[in-house]
Amino acid sequence: MEQDVVLSMKNITKIYPGVRALDDVSLEVRAGEVHALLGENGAGKSTLIKVLSGAVQNEGGTIVLRGKSYSHMTPAVSRTNGIEVIYQEYNLIPGLTVAENICLGQKMHGMVDLKGQIKRTQELLDRYQIQLDPRALVGQLPPARQQLVEIAKAISKDPEIVVMDEPTAQLSLAEVQNLYRIIRELKAKGTAVIYISHRLEELFEVTDRITIMRDGQYVDTVNTKETNRDRLIALMVGRELKHTYDRTCRATDEVVLKADHIDSYVNTDCSFELHRGEILGFAGLVGAGRTELIRAIFGADKKLAGKVYVHGKEVHIKSPEDAIRCGIGLIPEDRKMQGCFLNQSISWNISMGNIRSMTKRGLVSEKKIVSEAEKYEQMLNIKTPSLKQLVRNLSGGNQQKVVLAKVLAADTEIVIFDEPTRGIDVGARAEIYDLMNHLVEMGKSIIMISSDMEELLGMSDRVIILADGRITGILNRNEYSQERILDLASEA
Amino acid sequence: MEKSKVNAFVRKNMMWLILILLMLVFAILSPNFRSFKNMMNILTQNAYFIIATIGVALIMISGGTDLSVGQAMGVIGVSVALLMRGGCPVPVAVLLGILIGAVLGGFNGACANVLKIHSMIVTLATMTMYKGISYILSGSQSYYDFSDKYLSIGQGAVGPVSVPVIIMIVVGIVISFILSKTVFGRFIYAVGGNAETARLAGVNVHKIKLMTFGLAGCLFGVAAVILTSRGGSASSAIGPGVEFDAITACVLGGVSFIGGAGRVSDAVVGCLILGVLTNGMQMIGMDVNSQYVVKGILLLASIGYDTYQRQVKVRMKADKK
Numbered sequence: 001m002e003q004d005v006v007l008s009m010k011n012i013t014k015i016y017p018g019v020r021a022l023d024d025v026s027l028e029v030r031a032g033e034v035h036a037l038l039g040e041n042g043a044g045k046s047t048l049i050k051v052l053s054g055a056v057q058n059e060g061g062t063i064v065l066r067g068k069s070y071s072h073m074t075p076a077v078s079r080t081n082g083i084e085v086i087y088q089e090y091n092l093i094p095g096l097t098v099a100e101n102i103c104l105g106q107k108m109h110g111m112v113d114l115k116g117q118i119k120r121t122q123e124l125l126d127r128y129q130i131q132l133d134p135r136a137l138v139g140q141l142p143p144a145r146q147q148l149v150e151i152a153k154a155i156s157k158d159p160e161i162v163v164m165d166e167p168t169a170q171l172s173l174a175e176v177q178n179l180y181r182i183i184r185e186l187k188a189k190g191t192a193v194i195y196i197s198h199r200l201e202e203l204f205e206v207t208d209r210i211t212i213m214r215d216g217q218y219v220d221t222v223n224t225k226e227t228n229r230d231r232l233i234a235l236m237v238g239r240e241l242k243h244t245y246d247r248t249c250r251a252t253d254e255v256v257l258k259a260d261h262i263d264s265y266v267n268t269d270c271s272f273e274l275h276r277g278e279i280l281g282f283a284g285l286v287g288a289g290r291t292e293l294i295r296a297i298f299g300a301d302k303k304l305a306g307k308v309y310v311h312g313k314e315v316h317i318k319s320p321e322d323a324i325r326c327g328i329g330l331i332p333e334d335r336k337m338q339g340c341f342l343n344q345s346i347s348w349n350i351s352m353g354n355i356r357s358m359t360k361r362g363l364v365s366e367k368k369i370v371s372e373a374e375k376y377e378q379m380l381n382i383k384t385p386s387l388k389q390l391v392r393n394l395s396g397g398n399q400q401k402v403v404l405a406k407v408l409a410a411d412t413e414i415v416i417f418d419e420p421t422r423g424i425d426v427g428a429r430a431e432i433y434d435l436m437n438h439l440v441e442m443g444k445s446i447i448m449i450s451s452d453m454e455e456l457l458g459m460s461d462r463v464i465i466l467a468d469g470r471i472t473g474i475l476n477r478n479e480y481s482q483e484r485i486l487d488l489a490s491e492a
Numbered sequence: 493m494e495k496s497k498v499n500a501f502v503r504k505n506m507m508w509l510i511l512i513l514l515m516l517v518f519a520i521l522s523p524n525f526r527s528f529k530n531m532m533n534i535l536t537q538n539a540y541f542i543i544a545t546i547g548v549a550l551i552m553i554s555g556g557t558d559l560s561v562g563q564a565m566g567v568i569g570v571s572v573a574l575l576m577r578g579g580c581p582v583p584v585a586v587l588l589g590i591l592i593g594a595v596l597g598g599f600n601g602a603c604a605n606v607l608k609i610h611s612m613i614v615t616l617a618t619m620t621m622y623k624g625i626s627y628i629l630s631g632s633q634s635y636y637d638f639s640d641k642y643l644s645i646g647q648g649a650v651g652p653v654s655v656p657v658i659i660m661i662v663v664g665i666v667i668s669f670i671l672s673k674t675v676f677g678r679f680i681y682a683v684g685g686n687a688e689t690a691r692l693a694g695v696n697v698h699k700i701k702l703m704t705f706g707l708a709g710c711l712f713g714v715a716a717v718i719l720t721s722r723g724g725s726a727s728s729a730i731g732p733g734v735e736f737d738a739i740t741a742c743v744l745g746g747v748s749f750i751g752g753a754g755r756v757s758d759a760v761v762g763c764l765i766l767g768v769l770t771n772g773m774q775m776i777g778m779d780v781n782s783q784y785v786v787k788g789i790l791l792l793a794s795i796g797y798d799t800y801q802r803q804v805k806v807r808m809k810a811d812k813k
Contacts, residue, residue, distance in 0.1 A: 300692060324694035338692055341685040343752055352682055352693050355675050363673045406693060 004031045006160055006192050007052075007083075012061035014047055014216075021047040022058065025218045027211055029161065034183060034193045036203045036224070039213035040236055040453065040486070045196050048213070049163050052194075053085045054078040082160035086150050086167060094139025101138050102153045124156050128182050144171050151182060155191075162186060163194040168202060169287055180206050198285045200229050200490045212236055230483075233490075237453070237482035249477065250440040251278035251461045255312065257328070257414055257445065262306035264289070264296035267469040270306070274414065274447060277440045281460030282449040283485050289469035290449045291333055294416055298323045298330050310414075329353075329412035331403050333419045333449075335396070339403040342392040346384060347373035349391050349402050353409030376405035380435060397428025404435065415439060416447045421455060433459060453482055467491045507745055507761045510794060511768060518772030525775040532652060538767040539656035540718040541734065541741075542760055543663050547597075547711030548738040549759035550667065554704040555684035555751030556604065556611035561712055561738060563622035564596045565731030568716035570626055573635040573726035582641045590713035596622060597709020601702040611705075619735070626728040634727035638720075646722025656718045663714060668756040670707075680704055684751030741766055744794060765794075 007029040014022040022044050029035045037045045050056040052063070054073035063070045065081045092101050099114075099121040121134040130148055138149055147167065154162055164183075168176050183193055183206050195207055203210055204224060212219040212235040219235050257274040266289040274280050282290045296303040299317040308315055310326045317323045320330065332338035341349050351358055351369040358368040373387045380401040384394065391402055400420070407415060417436070421429045436446055436459060450456045456463060463480050465473040465488040473488040502509065519526035544561055551558045572589040576582065600618055604611040648655040671677040679700045682690040691697045715734075720726040745762025747754030769790065773783045 298692075319696070320692050321694040321696055330692055332692055337686070338688050341682060341689055341752070343685060344681070351678070352690070352695075355678050359675065364675060364678060410694065 005029070006031045006065075008064040009048070009052065010062050010064070012048065012051055012058050012063075014044075014051060014056065014058045019216075021216050022051070023216045024061075025213065025216070026061075027218075028221070029192045029194060031160075031192055032187050032190045033208040034187060034195055034206050036207040036210040037194060037196045037213065038200075038203065038210050038232060038236065039219075042215075042451065043213040043236075044216040045213055046165065047216075049085060049165060049194070049196065052078065052083060052163065082158070083163070084154035084157055084159040084161070085163040085165070086147075086154050087165050090146050090150055092138045092146060092149060092153075094137070096138060097134065098132055098136050098138060098141075098149050098152075099134035101149055102134075102156050104153075121152075121156075124152060128152070128155065128185060130178075130182070144175050147171060148175075148178075151179070155182075155186065159191065161192045161194065163196070165196045166198070166287075167195070168197065168199065176202075198490055200232060203232075204229075229487075233483050233486050237486055247437065247459065249461050252276045256310065257447075258309040258312075259293075259297055260307040260309065262293060262296060262308075263304040264292050264301060264469075265304065266292040267296065267466075270466075270469075270471050272464055272471065272474065274445050276445050277443060278461045279436060279440060279446045279448055279459050281456045281463040282447065282466065283453075283456050283463050284466035284489050286451070288466040288489065290466050291418055292469070293466065294330070294418065294447065294449060298328060298416065300330070324410050324412070327411065327413035328416065329407035329410055329414070330416045331400070331407055331418060331420065333422070335399055335403060335423075339406075340391045340399055343390060345388045345390055346377075346382065346394070346402055347387040350376055350405045350409055353406035354411070357409075372409060373405070376401075376408065380405055381431060395425075395428065397424045397431065400424060400428070400432060401435075412444070414445050414447065416449075418449045419451065420448060421450075421452065453485070456485070457482065465489050506797075507758070507765065507794070511761055511765050514765065514768050514772065518768065518775065522772065522775040525772055528652075530771070530775070532654065532657070534764075534767050534771050535657045535660075536654040536722075537771075538763055539654070539660040540715040540722070541737065541767070542660050542763045543711050543718065544715035544734055545738040545741045545759045545763050546663060546667050546756055547708035547715070548735070549742050549745075549747045549754055549756065550671075550680065550704055550708045550711075551611070552739075552742055552747050552749065553671070553684045553751060553754045554680045554701060555687060556601075556701065556705070557739065557749075558597075558600060558615045558705070558708065559612065559735050560596070560600060560615040560619040560622050561735040562731035562733055563619050563626060564593065564709065564712050565716040565719065565734060566626035566728045567596060567622050567629065568593050568713050569720040569726040569730050570630040570635070570728060572717060572720065573638070574629060576639065576642060577635065577637070582639060585642075586645070586717050589717055590710050593709040593711070593713025593716070594706045595709065597712065598702055598706040600709075601705030604705075605698040605701055611701075623728070623732075630726075630728045632728065634725050636725050638724060638726075642721050643724060644721075646718050646720070646724075656722060659714065659718060663711065664756050664760060667711075671756065676700070676703065681752055684748075684753075686752070737766065740791065744791065765790075 005028055009027040012022050012025045025044065025048060027048065037048065039045050047056065051058045052073060054075040054077060057072045063073060070077065099117045102121050102124070103117045118134045125132050125134065130152055132145065132148055132152065138146060141149065167179055171179060186193055197203060207224050209221055209223055210227065210232065211221045212232065214236060252275055254276040255273045256276050259270060259272050262270045270293050284290045292301065295301040297308055297317070299319045299322050308317055315326050317326060336342060341352065347369050350373045355364065358372055359365055360368065370387065376382065377387060382398055382401045382405070384398065391399055394402065420432055424432065440446060448459060457480065461477055463475050463485060464471055465485055467489050472491045475484060524530060544565065548558055548561060568589045571592050572585050575585040575588055600611060600615050603614045603618070607614065645655055650658060671680065679690070679695050682695055683697050683700045687697050716731065719730055741762030742754070742759055743749055744765055745758035745760070747758045769787055770783070773786065
């Protein structure tokens with residue numbers, strides 16, 4: 001039975017500088033269906049939704065809504081066509097009540113009718129059996145309840161299409177069931193739901209059809225009833241490895257770092273060992289708690305429980321300062337905000353790694369700083385006309401090398417790379433990989449958090465997979481594959 | 493090639509050039525202004541202000557702000573006067589005054605660290621607190637009965653150069669040295685430039701903030717001593733107002749309001765521009781209210797020009813890419 005098509009996106013292309021975020025992607029959504037968008041991190045799901053909501057403009061393709069064709073959307077056009085998007089980050093005003101948030105922007109003239117707002121909100125909440133007090137302040141609700149407010153706000157506008165981006169990321173099991181019920185009611189009313197989730201189990205629970213995307217491209221659309229978990233994973237990953245990674249395993253038996261039953265605000269009971277000369281990959285979906293685990297070990301965030309051993313000796317790391325003293329260095333995820341001093345020179349940045357060693361009779365020696373910086377300029381092949389160049393003016397790859405130089409300057413034994421090549425072009429990427437190989441040859445050990453599957457498979461000696469803040473698997477190089485990693489990463 | 497060098501020099505020393513220009517204008521308009529005596533007078537009058545502004549510059553470089561400077565100076569001035577009244581020898585009273593400054597500054601830093609709020613908010617509160625303390629101590633009275641020894645700090649001179657100016661030069665050199673030559677100084681820039689990067693690179697950000705506020709507090713102590721000994725009186729009202737003038741001077745001179753950049757000389761030139769402007773306009777007999785208007789216009793113009801310069805720089809860089 002062929003239902004009415006309410007939305008059809010045809011051949012959508014979106015180009016960001018250097019990246020084709022969407023390449024000829026098509027999507028067709030029918031009335032009263034729950035349509036899932038599935039794909040790895042960076043597959044282009046969120047970008048596609050942003051095109052639909054008018055948050056970004058596509059370069060090519062058409063969007064057909066209510067029989068009318070649009071070359072691109074604007075937020076206003078999207079709204080008037082009955083499209084409501086529930087984003088992962090909340091767009092609620094914490095200082096207003098549930099009712100005020102839900103009714104916000106509905107009538108902007110005359111006096112605010114508080115009683116009417118509360119009454120209408122209560123009716124809406126009753127209709128969908130959502131347990132919320134319309135008078136409660138949104139800022140005082142826990143995240144899961146805020147999510148419900150967000151959903152209620154979206155459906156209060158009687159939309160034709162509701163987009164839910166990772167709606168269950170914050171919800172407990174009972175609340176997820178509640179959400180499914182709401183989705184089914186929307187469906188019964190004939191509303192189309194576009195449902196984005198990493199969790200494969202959920203898709204079988206609520207969706208009718210699934211569109212799979214990979215690297216910004218459309219892969220396939222399948223009926224949920226006619227597919228299974230393994231097939232979906234195969235569709236998500238079915239790609240050839242483009243790069244060749246020249247890797248020789250340098251890992252030894254010597255344990256340099258041992259994490260023992262670590263708990264953080266996000267992680268529960270995580271234990272692992274890092275060997276000398278090893279590149280240990282950390283895989284997981286966004287929000288799995290990889291960065292949080294590493295930051296807790298590094299002392300950047302609070303560790304709630306567990307012990308850390310360096311070279312077999314227990315260490316008490318309470319701050320990054322302590323971690324660096326233990327020979328651990330971190331190259332953070334956000335290079336610009338956490339890795340560099342953008343308005344300072346290259347040599348200045350490198351000197352910050354270990355300024356105390358670059359002194360003469362207690363005073364900072366510019367000569368020592370320059371000679372240290374020159375050493376790393378050569379070793380890491382930092383491309384710049386002068387070491388006085390401000391780091392702000394360097395390319396991403398060279399900035400990353402400066403951060404690495406800063407970390408190495410502190411005599412680091414264990415180097416943690418959090419997303420080592422994010423936003424770095426292909427040429428510089430290969431150089432970063434060479435450097436990592438060089439570091440393990442020198443007997444250093446590397447922890448590498450990465451959302452880039454190719455990089456993980458290509459560079460890691462072992463891969464640790466996290467899901468929901470827990471370690472769900474540790475795979476050796478000979479046992480891992482894209483399918484196995486993804487399987488473990490989507491474990492609930 | 494030569495031209496770009498000249499341009500770079502002009503851009504780097506813009507505020508010094510503006511200062512010289514101002515002095516030339518006033519020198520032409522007023523014979524009194526251009527006397528050596530008047531020049532020394534401007535320096536002596538502003539010595540305490542320059543020292544306090546260097547303290548504020550330190551805090552601003554570390555990414556903070558201090559609105560409590562004026563009230564803190566009130567507390568220090570009154571305390572030193574009371575100490576000497578109670579029989580405390582002058583050198584001890586002065587040292588204790590500087591120590592009180594360090595404690596008041598350190599308290600600001602500690603609050604910002606512990607409560608994890610920006611120092612602007614912290615000092616907004618402590619400003620009121622210090623005002624109260626200052627008036628409780630002084631009993632709303634002024635103190636005049638200073639010994640000659642104390643008065644000689646503010647009013648003495650070595651040859652043609654007054655003692656306040658000598659102290660100011662020493663303070664300037666010492667702080668410059670700390671900022672550029674010590675590990676602590678480097679860390680001040682690091683914390684102000686990007687506190688999170690600094691923390692992840694192993695800098696104890698809290699300690700640096702605390703020390704910066706403490707050191708700045710010492711300078712406020714020195715400033716308060718010079719101010720009271722030069723004027724021959726101490727009361728709770730001596731300091732207030734300094735905080736905004738000092739921030740103005742810093743911004744004018746080129747100390748970054750968001751932190752991570754600035755030199756002692758920036759603070760000094762900012763103070764001198766304000767000082768020369770005030771003195772010069774008095775000399776040519778401008779009435780007080782018009783002086784405010786001119787000062788405001790000049791501020792807007794110079795800061796506006798500076799911001800514009802930076803925008804052009806940014807634009808040029810974008811074009812190059």
